[in-house]
Every structure is written in C-alpha cells, then in structure tokens.
Amino acid sequence: MSDNNEFKAWRVHERDGQYQGAEEVLRLSDLPDGEVLIKVRYSSLNYKDALSAAGNKGVTRQYPHTPGIDAAGEVVASTAGTPAVGDSVIVTGYDLGMNTAGGFGQFIRVPASWCVPMPAGWDGRTAMIYGTAGLTAGLCVQKLLAMGAKPEQxxxxxxxASGAVGSVAVELLARLGFDVVAISGKADHADSLKALGAAEVVGREALTADKKPLLKPQFANAVDTVGGSPLAELLKQIRPGGSVACCGLVAGPQLETTVLPFILRGVxxxxxxxxxIPLTDKQAVWSRFAADWACPKTEQAARDIGRGQLGGALQAFLKxxxxxxxxxxxxL
Ligand SMILES: NC(=O)c1ccc[n+]([C@@H]2O[C@H](COP(=O)([O-])OP(=O)(O)OC[C@H]3O[C@@H](n4cnc5c(N)ncnc54)[C@H](OP(=O)(O)O)[C@@H]3O)[C@@H](O)[C@H]2O)c1
Structure with missing residues (x-):
C-alpha cells in the first residue's frame, strides 16, 4: 500500500459481453465495508475463480470485480476484538471473491467472522497451497471417515484426481493408509499421481456412461470432484454400505441416476x-492439515505465480x- 492508500489487484471487467482481467491500481476506499482489513500475502487458484473471471453470473453478479476465494495475510486494521492488528489469518469461502473483492488483490476487507487464525507453526503460503481446494478435500475425507470408511474395506x-481438490484427496487418503485409485483424464500425470500415493491410475473411461443401473462393485468408497455422468457411473460401482463424498461439478451439475445403488446396496x-460451513468446522480441518494431515508431496509440488500469470492459469482450469x-x- 502506498502513502495514498493505493494497492494492486487483478480485476475483471465486462466489456460488450467479454470478460477480461488485468492488474490495476485501486484504493482502499474501493473495498467494501468490513471489520477487518487484511494485507494479503498469498491466494490460491480454484475452479470457482476461473468461473468468476469468465463472467459466470452464478458466481459473480457484478463487474468490475476482483476474484480470489482464498486469502492469507496479516490484519492491518480491525474494529473487532478478534482478530487483532498483526494477527495472521486465513479467509476462504463465504462471499470472498464472489461478490466481495477477493484475494487476487493485495488487500481485502471482510467480516471478523470469516477469519480463521493461522494454525501454530504454519505460514500463509503453506495455507494457500491447500486453499479452498485442500480444505474441500479434507472435508470429503472427514465425511468418509465419519461414515466409518477404513482402509481394509x-x-x-x-x-x-489431477485437479486441485483431487490431488490433495489422493495424497491425504494414501497417507491415511487407503488404497487409492486415481481416476484421471491426463495420462501424462499418471506418474505424478502415483508419486502422491495413488496405488492405481485409471482413465476417465472407467466411468463411461453405461445403460445398466448397477455394475460390478469396484470401490469401497470414493471422493468425487467432477459430478455429472461420471458420478452417476461411480455410484453404480460402489460396494454395499460404501460412501461417495461429492463436492464438484466440472463434468456437469446434473445427476441422472436410479435409486438402486442406494436401496439395493445401501450406498x-x-x-x-x-x-x-461454520468457521469452527473450517478451523478444525486447517488444524489437521497443519498437524497429522500434512501432505508434504502436495506442498513440494505446488507452483507459485504472480498476478501477471493469472489469466493463463485460470484459462487452464476452464479447459x-x-x-x-x-x-x-x-x-512476485
Ligand atoms: N463443494 C465445495 O465447497 C467445493 C470447493 C472447492 C471446489 N469445488 C468444486 O470441485 C470441483 C473441482 O475443483 P478443482 O479446484 O479441483 O478444479 P480443477 O483443478 O480444475 O480439477 C478438476 C479436475 O476434474 C477433471 N475434469 C475436468 N473436466 C472434466 C470433465 N469434463 N469430465 C471429467 N473430469 C473432468 C480434471 O482432472 P483429470 O484430468 O485428472 O481427470 C480436472 O483437473 C469444481 O467443480 C469446483 O467447483 C467445490
């Protein structure tokens, strides 16, 4: 921030129905009202950011807009008791980066109730390696465990599997002793998925649409990040009593299925x-990633980019x- 309260942000404008993002200089007065002003050190890239940058009105209604559903940084002003000035915080989700200026700017202003204190021993970059995608992978695994999922099943x-959510889910499940089958459309990522801990890597054709309402059960449990037809096929291949944690829609929001996996196999x-979700639920998962759920391979493989590289990186999500x-x- 310069003396005259200016800062830089990667902001998306709508012009004649086209959406274009670029770095520009904003003032703190451009930010929305809120209790906590945060100097953002790091953000994280998510599929939802790509949708916001592409003008998806289900994510962002009005432009110009600064995307970035994740942010980690230091509190520089606060009208709330907690967090206080100088605290390191993580902000993910709620309205950040959707219709509230997000982490692709050097500053955000948000309600105190959106701020998770940085877990002890962690820093903003590590937190943003996980970001919303990692948090979501952790929540998926937590739900499977709560349903009684065990490696021996x-x-x-x-x-x-190669995506932001999927890759963290692969490493976390493997670390917890599960035999992970990574389903991926990227044959050239088989080695990196195995390096994350996948026991097997299979192509997306494993979930090609099939007319049969049930198929041979292959998997005890699953994390699905794609939705659509692949999720419908996955449900047909889950063993009796198993669970699928479902979080995404890159293959489509529609789910056409029969009730048979549910009523004949108890899926x-x-x-x-x-x-x-409540801030305390987010905090619980962050604390686990900062302790016994750490995914060192994901941390080592993470790539850092600057604001100037956001356009291309977000396009890759959409493709x-x-x-x-x-x-x-x-x-950077
Ligand atoms: N519920 C929540 O709170 C929450 C939070 C975060 C994300 N999400 C959602 O989770 C999904 C994944 O997010 P992400 O950040 O991991 O995105 P991502 O990095 O783009 O990963 C998605 C992966 O899905 C696969 N894929 C892409 N297009 C596909 C298609 N047409 N059919 C089948 N597979 C396809 C690709 O992996 P392969 O090439 O390896 O197959 C891709 O890398 C998104 O829908 C996102 O909105 C939800």
Whole structure:
C-alpha cells in the first residue's frame, strides 16, 4: 500500500459481453465495508475463480470485480476484538471473491467472522497451497471417515484426481493408509499421481456412461470432484454400505441416476460444502492439515505465480487442463 492508500489487484471487467482481467491500481476506499482489513500475502487458484473471471453470473453478479476465494495475510486494521492488528489469518469461502473483492488483490476487507487464525507453526503460503481446494478435500475425507470408511474395506476412488481438490484427496487418503485409485483424464500425470500415493491410475473411461443401473462393485468408497455422468457411473460401482463424498461439478451439475445403488446396496451420497460451513468446522480441518494431515508431496509440488500469470492459469482450469496446486504470491 502506498502513502495514498493505493494497492494492486487483478480485476475483471465486462466489456460488450467479454470478460477480461488485468492488474490495476485501486484504493482502499474501493473495498467494501468490513471489520477487518487484511494485507494479503498469498491466494490460491480454484475452479470457482476461473468461473468468476469468465463472467459466470452464478458466481459473480457484478463487474468490475476482483476474484480470489482464498486469502492469507496479516490484519492491518480491525474494529473487532478478534482478530487483532498483526494477527495472521486465513479467509476462504463465504462471499470472498464472489461478490466481495477477493484475494487476487493485495488487500481485502471482510467480516471478523470469516477469519480463521493461522494454525501454530504454519505460514500463509503453506495455507494457500491447500486453499479452498485442500480444505474441500479434507472435508470429503472427514465425511468418509465419519461414515466409518477404513482402509481394509477396499479401494477408494478419487475422480478429477489431477485437479486441485483431487490431488490433495489422493495424497491425504494414501497417507491415511487407503488404497487409492486415481481416476484421471491426463495420462501424462499418471506418474505424478502415483508419486502422491495413488496405488492405481485409471482413465476417465472407467466411468463411461453405461445403460445398466448397477455394475460390478469396484470401490469401497470414493471422493468425487467432477459430478455429472461420471458420478452417476461411480455410484453404480460402489460396494454395499460404501460412501461417495461429492463436492464438484466440472463434468456437469446434473445427476441422472436410479435409486438402486442406494436401496439395493445401501450406498451413501455425502454432500460436501466448504464455503458456508461454520468457521469452527473450517478451523478444525486447517488444524489437521497443519498437524497429522500434512501432505508434504502436495506442498513440494505446488507452483507459485504472480498476478501477471493469472489469466493463463485460470484459462487452464476452464479447459480441464489445470493440475496440482497453484499459489498466487503477491510479492512476485
Ligand atoms: N463443494 C465445495 O465447497 C467445493 C470447493 C472447492 C471446489 N469445488 C468444486 O470441485 C470441483 C473441482 O475443483 P478443482 O479446484 O479441483 O478444479 P480443477 O483443478 O480444475 O480439477 C478438476 C479436475 O476434474 C477433471 N475434469 C475436468 N473436466 C472434466 C470433465 N469434463 N469430465 C471429467 N473430469 C473432468 C480434471 O482432472 P483429470 O484430468 O485428472 O481427470 C480436472 O483437473 C469444481 O467443480 C469446483 O467447483 C467445490
């Protein structure tokens, strides 16, 4: 921030129905009202940011807009008791980056109730390697565990395995002792998925649409990040009593299925939301990633980019070509 309260942000404008993002200089007075002003050091790239940058009105209604559903940084002004000036915080979800200026700017102003204190021993970059995608993967795994998922029950499938959510789910499940089958459309990522801990990597054709209402059960449990037809096929291949934690829609929001997996095999479809859940639920998962759920391979493989590289990186999400975790470093 300069003396005259200016800062830089990657902001998207709508011109003649086209959406274009670029770095520009804003003033703190451009930010919305809020209790806590945060100097953002790092953000994280998510599919939802790509939708916001592309003008998806289900994500962002009005432009110009600064995307970035994740942010980590230091509190520089606060009218709330907690967090206080100098505290390191993580902000993910709620309205950040949707219709509230987000983490692709060097400053955000948000309600105190959106701020998670940085777990002890962690820093903003590490937190943003995980970001909303990692948080979501953690919530998916937490739901499977709460349903009684255990490694000895059999293989666990992860769809969209090379993506931001999928890759963290692969490493976390493997670390917890599960036999992970990574389902991925990127044959050239098989080695990196195995390096994350996947026991097997299979192509998306494993979930090609099939007319049969039930198929041979292959997986004890699953994390699904893609939705649509692949999720419908996955449900047909879950063993009796197994669960699918479902969090994404890159293959489509429609789910055309029969009730047969549910009523003949007792399969559970578990919805996962990382955005509007209580702050304490987010905090619990962050604390686990900062301790016994750490995913060192994901941390080592993360890529850092500057604001100038955001346009291309967000396009890759929309094309389904993005892989692994990407951190936005405001110092680059
Ligand atoms: N519920 C929540 O709170 C929450 C939170 C975060 C994200 N999400 C959602 O979770 C999904 C994944 O997010 P992300 O950040 O991980 O995105 P991402 O990095 O783009 O990963 C998605 C992956 O899905 C696969 N994929 C892409 N297009 C596909 C298609 N047409 N059919 C089948 N697979 C396809 C690709 O992996 P492969 O090439 O390996 O197959 C891609 O890398 C998104 O829908 C996002 O909105 C939800």
């Amino acid at each position: 059999g293989k666990v499938a992860v769809t969209g 559970n479809l578990l919805g996962v939301d990382s955005v509007e 389904g070509e993005s892989a692994g975790k990407i951190v936005l470093d405001h110092n």
